[in-house]
Amino acid sequence: MRDVLLTLLAWMLLLYFLRDLVWMVAYWGLAALHVSVAPRWQSGEMWRDTLPFLKVVGMLVLWLVVFSIVRWRLLTNRLRSASEPAPLDAVDQATAFGVPITLVDALRAAPLATVNTADAGVVSPARPPHRGAAR
Structure with missing residues (x-):
C-alpha cells in the first residue's frame, strides 16, 4: 500500500511540475484548430517557463543513452569474453x-x-x- 501511495504521490508531483507544459501544448493544439483563446503567457514566456523542465528532461535522456551505450559495450566486449578460461572438462x-x-x-x-x-x-x-x- 505504501508503494502505491508513493507512486501516486510521485505522479502527482510530476503532473504539478508539468502543468505549464500541459497548458502550452493545449494552447498549441487550439491554435492548430484556429481557435482563438487568450493565452496565459505573453509571447516567448511559455519557452521561458518550460525551458528548465526541458533541460532536465534532456539531461536525463542523455544520461540514459550514454549509460545504455556504455552498458552495451561492457556486455558485448569480445576481448574480455575471449580471455575467459576454458570450461572445465x-x-x-x-x-x-x-x-x-x-x-x-x-x-x-x-x-x-x-x-x-x-x-x-x-x-x-x-x-x-x-x-x-x-x-
Whole structure:
C-alpha cells in the first residue's frame, strides 16, 4: 500500500511540475484548430517557463543513452569474453565430485535427467515420483 501511495504521490508531483507544459501544448493544439483563446503567457514566456523542465528532461535522456551505450559495450566486449578460461572438462568435474564416469555418460544420453544429491553429497539419478493409479 505504501508503494502505491508513493507512486501516486510521485505522479502527482510530476503532473504539478508539468502543468505549464500541459497548458502550452493545449494552447498549441487550439491554435492548430484556429481557435482563438487568450493565452496565459505573453509571447516567448511559455519557452521561458518550460525551458528548465526541458533541460532536465534532456539531461536525463542523455544520461540514459550514454549509460545504455556504455552498458552495451561492457556486455558485448569480445576481448574480455575471449580471455575467459576454458570450461572445465566433464571428466575432471565428475572426478572432483566423486561421480562415476559411467553415470555422467548415462545422464548425458538420457533425454531428461533428474539428479538427486543426498545429504552426504552423493550424486545419483533420481527416481520419478509415484503418480498414483490411472483413473
